[in-house]
Every structure is written in C-alpha cells, then in structure tokens.
Amino acid sequence: MALEHAILVSLTERAGSGYELARRFDRSIGYFWPATHQQIYRVLRRMDEAGWVTHTEIAQDGRPDKKVYRVAAAGRAELTRWLAEPEDPAVLRDGLGVKLRGASLGSVDLVLKEIERHRAEHATRLEVYRSIQKRDFPKPSTLHGRDLHQYLVLRGGIRAEESFTAWCDEVIEALRKDHP
Amino acid sequence: MALEHAILVSLTERAGSGYELARRFDRSIGYFWPATHQQIYRVLRRMDEAGWVTHTEIAQDGRPDKKVYRVAAAGRAELTRWLAEPEDPAVLRDGLGVKLRGASLGSVDLVLKEIERHRAEHATRLEVYRSIQKRDFPKPSTLHGRDLHQYLVLRGGIRAEESFTAWCDEVIEALRKDHP
DNA sequence: AGGTGCAGTGCAACGAGTTGCATAGGTACG
DNA sequence: CGTACCTATGCAACTCGTTGCACTGCACCT
Numbered sequence: 001m002a003l004e005h006a007i008l009v010s011l012t013e014r015a016g017s018g019y020e021l022a023r024r025f026d027r028s029i030g031y032f033w034p035a036t037h038q039q040i041y042r043v044l045r046r047m048d049e050a051g052w053v054t055h056t057e058i059a060q061d062g063r064p065d066k067k068v069y070r071v072a073a074a075g076r077a078e079l080t081r082w083l084a085e086p087e088d089p090a091v092l093r094d095g096l097g098v099k100l101r102g103a104s105l106g107s108v109d110l111v112l113k114e115i116e117r118h119r120a121e122h123a124t125r126l127e128v129y130r131s132i133q134k135r136d137f138p139k140p141s142t143l144h145g146r147d148l149h150q151y152l153v154l155r156g157g158i159r160a161e162e163s164f165t166a167w168c169d170e171v172i173e174a175l176r177k178d179h180p
Numbered sequence: 181m182a183l184e185h186a187i188l189v190s191l192t193e194r195a196g197s198g199y200e201l202a203r204r205f206d207r208s209i210g211y212f213w214p215a216t217h218q219q220i221y222r223v224l225r226r227m228d229e230a231g232w233v234t235h236t237e238i239a240q241d242g243r244p245d246k247k248v249y250r251v252a253a254a255g256r257a258e259l260t261r262w263l264a265e266p267e268d269p270a271v272l273r274d275g276l277g278v279k280l281r282g283a284s285l286g287s288v289d290l291v292l293k294e295i296e297r298h299r300a301e302h303a304t305r306l307e308v309y310r311s312i313q314k315r316d317f318p319k320p321s322t323l324h325g326r327d328l329h330q331y332l333v334l335r336g337g338i339r340a341e342e343s344f345t346a347w348c349d350e351v352i353e354a355l356r357k358d359h360p
Numbered sequence: 361a362g363g364t365g366c367a368g369t370g371c372a373a374c375g376a377g378t379t380g381c382a383t384a385g386g387t388a389c390g
Numbered sequence: 391c392g393t394a395c396c397t398a399t400g401c402a403a404c405t406c407g408t409t410g411c412a413c414t415g416c417a418c419c420t
Contacts, residue, residue: 002275009282019398032277064398083286089301090274095182095267097212097333102189104326106263121269146284152351153277163343171332199368244368
C-alpha cells in the first residue's frame with residue numbers, strides 16, 4: 001500500500017478534490033508515482049471511510065460540485081507510521097529490455113527504431129524536469145527542509161532520465177556498428 | 181501483455197519447465213522483468229491452451245515429473261508480431277521518492293537511514309551485475325548478434341544501479357548538511 | 361529422528377492497476 | 391448549430407501481481 005501515502009503527502013501540502021489530485025499526479029508527484037483518477041477516487045473514498053481524511057462538499061456554479069479532502073488526525077498518524085516503516089526497493093520492469101534481448105528473433109532494425117523512439121520520449125521528459133528545476137530551484141545550494149526534499153526527488157527523476165538516454169545512445173551505437 | 185513475451189524469449193533460447201523458467205527469471209531476465217513461479221505457471225498454461233507453446237511430460241526418478249515447454253509456430257509468430265509492435269515506455273514507480281518528498285512530515289533521520297539502506301541494496305545488485313559482466317562478457321567489443329543484445333541489456337541494469345546509488349549519495353550528503 | 365532445503369506443480373483469495381463507459385453543464389471553435 | 395474539450399465524480403469488469411498454502415519425495419545436517 002502506497003498510493004494512500006502518496007495522496008496523504010500531497011493532501012498534507014494542500015487540501016484538494018479528487019480531480020485536483022489527479023491533475024497534481026499528472027504534473028508532479030505522478031512522475032514518481034503515477035495514478036489515474038479512478039484509483040485516486042477509490043482510495044479517497046476508502047481513506048474517508050477509514051477516517052484518514054475528511055471531505056467538504058463545495059457547490060460551484062457553472063461547474064459540478066466537488067469534494068475537497070483534508071487530512072484528518074488519523075491520516076497524519078498513518079503517514080508518520082508509514083514514513084518510519086522500511087520500504088521495499090522499487091523493481092525495474094522494462095519491456096524494452098525484453099525486446100532488446102529477443103531482437104535477433106525478429107527484426108533488429110525495428111527494435112533499433114523502437115529504442116530511438118523511447119530515447120526521444122525520455123529526452124523530452126528530461127527537458128521537462130530540467131525546466132522545472134530551472135524555474136523552481138534556481139539556487140539549489142540555498143534550499144532547506146521540504147523544498148530541499150522536493151528538489152532532491154526531482155534530481156532523482158533527472159538522473160534516471162539522463163542515465164536512460166545515455167543507455168539508449170550506447171545501444172544505438174552498438175547496434176548500428178553490429179548491424180550495418 | 182508482456183510476461184508472455186518474456187517467457188517466449190526465454191523459451192526460444194532454451195526449452196524448459198515452469199520451475200526452470202522461474203529460476204532463470206530469478207537469475208537473469210527477471211532483473212528486468214521479475215516474475216514469481218505462480219505467474220509463470222499460469223501464463224504457461226494459458227499459452228499452452230492458445231497453442232503458443234507445447235509441453236512434454238518428463239518422468240524423473242527421485243524427483244517429481246516435470247513439463248518441458250517448447251515454443252510452437254504460433255508462439256514464434258506472436259513473438260515476431262510483438263517485437264515489431266511499439267512498446268509503452270516503462271513507468272518509474274518508487275516509494276522512496278514519495279517518502280523523501282514527505283520526509284519533513286515525519287522523521288528526516290529515519291528517511292535518511294532508509295535511503296542508506298536502499299543504497300546498500302542497490303550497490304549489492306550493482307556488484308552482482310558487474311561480476312556477471314566480467315564473467316560472461318570480458319571482451320565487449322568482440323560481441324555480435326544475440327550475445328551483444330544480452331550484453332547491452334546487462335549494461336542497462338548496470339547503468340540504472342550506478343545512477344541510483346549516485347543519487348542516494350547526493351541525497352545523503354544534502355540531508356546531512358541540512359539536518360546536522 | 362527431525363528439521364531444512366531443493367525440485368516440481370498447482371489452487372484460492374486478494375489487492376492493485378487498467379479500460380471503457382456514464383452523467384452533466386459550461387466554454388470555445390468553426 | 392454541432393462538436394469537442396474541461397471540470398467533476400463514479401460504476402463495472404477485467405487483467406496482473408502477490409501471498410499463503412498444499413502435496414510429494416529426496417538429500418543433507420545435527
């Protein structure tokens with residue numbers, strides 16, 4: 001169980017509706033913990049029933065009503081409990097590796113194209129992260145506490161994308177040499 | 181759908197039983213596509229029913245009977261079909277990032293210890309990969325075809341672990357400075 | 361004599377994530 | 391005027407992955 005905790009972290013920073021949370025996941029926390037609105041709604045209801053969060057219905061005009069969720073005492077307690085608990089290391093699960101491993105059973109050329117495509121997508125993501133870094137953390141050495149933590153998480157995303165694109169380059173070069 | 185394909189790749193390299201496949205996944209292909217024996221048995225049965233693989237029951241003495249699976253024509257066709265198909269980019273989903281982001285809501289010290297623990301685990305995995313590289317691919321520049329592909333996949337694992345441990349070091353240093 | 365580990369297959373239940381769809385009013389575009 | 395997109399919530403069905411357990415029999419250690 002961890003989507004619960006990702007939502008609790010996000011809601012602690014700022015209260016919000018399920019829809020708003022889904023947007024936030026799309027833009028920031030979801031780079032490291034993706035979630036769809038379906039999952040979020042379901043988990044919010046579960047946490048509401050468990051008393052981890054409370055909600056207030058807000059009528060809006062011109063727009064559908066919304067339920068704004070706030071973290072309750074039990075939710076804060078659960079969050080600190082979870083933060084102190086050991087976490088299983090994340091597993092890497094990448095179909096591209098399987099494809100590369102099986103490349104000689106199909107068309108090496110097509111697999112090469114596929115890797116180029118992935119490289120481009122990850123390079124784009126990398127650019128997004130870098131522009132966030134420039135905009136939100138122009139002077140990293142001055143950061144403290146929560147801001148520092150957020151910056152470090154972003155650094156993780158940047159490093160992961162850098163490393164992935166560098167790997168793609170290595171693969172592309174090696175495949176081109178081997179397969180003229 | 182991709183466990184199917186990971187199994188097909190592995191079975192194409194060499195026929196084997198569900199148990200043997202589970203061992204292989206533990207040792208090599210599973211570094212990039214983890215699977216338990218339960219998943220493997222289930223998928224093998226499904227693929228058998230679909231005609232993608234065939235099995236032969238082998239009686240052994242001193243040991244339980246086993247079913248050795250081989251890729252059938254339909255399985256080979258499916259594999260080449262899948263290899264030519266575009267693959268969704270893998271998503272990164274790491275609870276450690278969420279924890280770091282929420283660190284200030286609990287004990288920063290405990291999160292720091294957690295990151296040190298993860299660093300150690302990933303450093304161990306990195307050592308495993310490096311020793312595989314030394315043992316199986318001592319001269320990378322001479323590799324071609326399937327061997328080259330396998331080597332490049334391993335390189336991906338090495339790069340990912342290097343990058344992750346370097347990130348941990350950056351985080352540990354920054355947290356220590358910020359939180360004496 | 362009893363416990364642990366390995367080889368081998370499998371069931372049952374659960375939890376998490378995905379996908380398609382439904383509803384509903386507002387705005388913006390051609 | 392129709393179409394498409396945004397806000398906002400939600401159901402239903404499905405697949406995928408995890409966990410715990412069951413049964414068999416040999417080998418090894420204490």
